[in-house]
Amino acid sequence: MRTLIVVLLLRCLASADDQKFPNEFKFGVATSAYQVEGAWNVNGKGQNIWDTATHYNNFIVDNSTGDVACDAYHKTDTDVNLLKNLGVHFYRFSISWSRILPYGFANYTNPDGIHYYNNLINKLLQNGIQPMVTIFHWDLPQSLQDLGGWTNPLMSDYLLDYAKVLFNQFGDRVKYWITINEAQILCTGGYEGSPLMKLAPDYNSPGIGPYLCGHTLLLSHYKVYRYYQKHLKEKQKGKVGITHQSIWYEPNSKNKDDVNAAETKLQFELGWFAHPIFSKYGDYPSVMKQRIGRLSKEQNYPRSRLPTFTMHEIRELRGSADFLGYNHYTTRICKPGTNATQPSLESDAGVTCFQNSSWPSSSAPWLKVVPWGFRKILNWIRTQYNNIEVIVTENGFADRGDINDCGRVKYMNSYLEELRDAINKDGCNVTAYIAWSFLDNFEWGSGYTQKFGLYHVDFNSPNRTRTAKRSSYNYQNIIKTGKIDKNYQPPGFQKCT
Numbered sequence: 001m002r003t004l005i006v007v008l009l010l011r012c013l014a015s016a017d018d019q020k021f022p023n024e025f026k027f028g029v030a031t032s033a034y035q036v037e038g039a040w041n042v043n044g045k046g047q048n049i050w051d052t053a054t055h056y057n058n059f060i061v062d063n064s065t066g067d068v069a070c071d072a073y074h075k076t077d078t079d080v081n082l083l084k085n086l087g088v089h090f091y092r093f094s095i096s097w098s099r100i101l102p103y104g105f106a107n108y109t110n111p112d113g114i115h116y117y118n119n120l121i122n123k124l125l126q127n128g129i130q131p132m133v134t135i136f137h138w139d140l141p142q143s144l145q146d147l148g149g150w151t152n153p154l155m156s157d158y159l160l161d162y163a164k165v166l167f168n169q170f171g172d173r174v175k176y177w178i179t180i181n182e183a184q185i186l187c188t189g190g191y192e193g194s195p196l197m198k199l200a201p202d203y204n205s206p207g208i209g210p211y212l213c214g215h216t217l218l219l220s221h222y223k224v225y226r227y228y229q230k231h232l233k234e235k236q237k238g239k240v241g242i243t244h245q246s247i248w249y250e251p252n253s254k255n256k257d258d259v260n261a262a263e264t265k266l267q268f269e270l271g272w273f274a275h276p277i278f279s280k281y282g283d284y285p286s287v288m289k290q291r292i293g294r295l296s297k298e299q300n301y302p303r304s305r306l307p308t309f310t311m312h313e314i315r316e317l318r319g320s321a322d323f324l325g326y327n328h329y330t331t332r333i334c335k336p337g338t339n340a341t342q343p344s345l346e347s348d349a350g351v352t353c354f355q356n357s358s359w360p361s362s363s364a365p366w367l368k369v370v371p372w373g374f375r376k377i378l379n380w381i382r383t384q385y386n387n388i389e390v391i392v393t394e395n396g397f398a399d400r401g402d403i404n405d406c407g408r409v410k411y412m413n414s415y416l417e418e419l420r421d422a423i424n425k426d427g428c429n430v431t432a433y434i435a436w437s438f439l440d441n442f443e444w445g446s447g448y449t450q451k452f453g454l455y456h457v458d459f460n461s462p463n464r465t466r467t468a469k470r471s472s473y474n475y476q477n478i479i480k481t482g483k484i485d486k487n488y489q490p491p492g493f494q495k496c497t
């Protein structure tokens with residue numbers, strides 16, 4: 001009898017614990033330089049490809065620019081105070097390459113750029129917040145784009161030059177580095193030319209440009225990682241990782257062809273950039289090598305449109321990250337076959353994916369609310385990549401900017417529940433969660449039409465006034481208690497329905 005009571009009590013305690021994030025688990029929020037800083041031509045900053053795209057191209061839906069954005073460049077004190085009040089352990093932000101190296105090359109370092117980030121980093125640390133720095137978050141200096149950008153394999157040396165400047169200037173205080181943000185999205189949106197997703201530099205090279213871009217970025221990544229390991233790790237003791245994005249791809253049915261289709265799609269999206277670094281044998285996923293090789297041959301190309309790594313490069317890439325930064329937003333359902341034009345990334349994967357119209361929506365057409373997909377992909381990562389350490393570096397919800405943002409609160413609560421279960425019940429090695437985004441900001445091709453912030457920004461006011469949304473209070477409570485309270489009611493907000 002007594003044993004039974006003890007067992008029941010233990011079980012009760014265990015399940016209570018199951019509801020909590022582990023004590024050492026960390027929370028944060030994220031932004032990126034071009035999306036929030038503004039000050040595009042101030043104090044010696046050079047031009048980057050987003051300055052070019054917003055001033056001269058026409059794929060930004062509201063014709064807006066990041067010239068001012070949230071004016072974060074002039075609001076370090078305001079923003080650090082908000083972050084402190086929110087209670088985050090981490091602030092993930094990116095450094096603007098062309099603010100540090102206005103020419104793109106490391107022949108000249110802009111003292112004002114160094115000063116700006118020094119001040120931000122110091123203020124964060126003074127307030128007990130760890131800076132997590134993304135070295136490259138899409139805003140390539142225009143001078144380097146003029147040399148082919150990431151289709152030029154020599155660009156890996158230039159990323160290394162730039163990273164060295166950052167390590168030397170900030171590495172005494174920055175202990176979390178992310179080399180590259182979402183190479184897969186950047187290479188697809190920037191080089192494929194698909195009308196469905198356009199990003200700077202808006203090249204049009206379907207089925208070729210994205211693979212060259214990806215190849216160069218992977219080589220760039222390992223050069224930066226190995227440099228840090230060899231020359232700085234002992235002294236600076238930081239961690240260097242890389243951030244990848246993926247959707248969860250659910251098979252349309254239990255049927256073997258559907259299961260294979262979803263798996264193929266995952267390998268073409270996350271595996272493309274994660275397999276070379278995190279898998280046991282390295283290199284691109286075999287399904288990519290096989291499919292692209294075969295199709296390239298059928299299409300009369302003299303060799304595969306997917307470049308090949310040397311043995312040396314495969315070895316250097318394998319294991320070249322201290323953690324996987326992982327960005328996740330939504331889920332799609334897949335079945336085999338596609339009618340996409342050839343060559344293209346779509347036809348190379350040979351899979352068609354869609355979303356269930358009954359899934360709850362956000363204001364972004366691609367972003368449906370499917371929390372269970374989060375737990376599934378975290379488990380996929382756990383089994384594919386030997387349970388490496390994962391830091392969720394982005395997750396978030398788009399709306400039109402409501403202060404009482406019930407949609408975002410529901411999204412975050414439900415995704416965080418799945419994350420908690422993935423950790424506590426499945427043993428996924430996730431050590432931190434970073435919400436996208438700290439502030440409403442310039443959402444690339446969507447301009448200012450999609451809002452992801454926990455804080456509203458008044459883009460009509462020259463002050464770019466910040467206002468805390470409901471979701472910021474909800475998140476503050478989660479960070480404080482380590483628990484998700486679905487009934488949490490911050491004072492002064494109408495009840496969510």
Ligand SMILES: *[C@@H]1O[C@H](CO)[C@@H](O)[C@H](O)[C@H]1NC(C)=O
Pocket residue numbers: 058061062063
């Ligand atoms: C953006 O600019 C283009 C080209 O000048 C114009 O056709 C379009 O109507 C503009 N869109 C908005 C939302 O202002």
Ligand SMILES: *[C@@H]1O[C@H](CO)[C@@H](O)[C@H](O)[C@H]1NC(C)=O
Pocket residue numbers: 103105107108
């Ligand atoms: C740095 O290099 C660029 C490109 O070669 C050149 O235009 C610029 O004048 C150089 N800057 C300095 C300060 O030497």
Ligand SMILES: *[C@@H]1O[C@H](CO)[C@@H](O)[C@H](O)[C@H]1NC(C)=O
Pocket residue numbers: 336337338339352
């Ligand atoms: C491709 O096109 C054919 C003919 O229109 C259609 O029957 C088929 O369903 C399409 N396949 C996919 C995967 O969309």
Ligand SMILES: *[C@@H]1O[C@H](CO)[C@@H](O)[C@H](O)[C@H]1NC(C)=O
Pocket residue numbers: 333356357358359
């Ligand atoms: C969409 O979701 C509904 C409700 O959960 C379900 O009944 C239906 O089978 C789903 N459709 C697909 C294609 O998954």
Ligand SMILES: *[C@@H]1O[C@H](CO)[C@@H](O)[C@H](O)[C@H]1NC(C)=O
Pocket residue numbers: 322386387388389429
């Ligand atoms: C989590 O990742 C870290 C770093 O890679 C590793 O040392 C640790 O063993 C992993 N934990 C588990 C439970 O696999």
Ligand SMILES: *[C@@H]1O[C@H](CO)[C@@H](O)[C@H](O)[C@H]1NC(C)=O
Pocket residue numbers: 461462463465
């Ligand atoms: C901008 O901020 C200043 C200083 O806080 C304040 O005096 C002014 O009223 C604000 N303007 C607007 C339009 O909010």
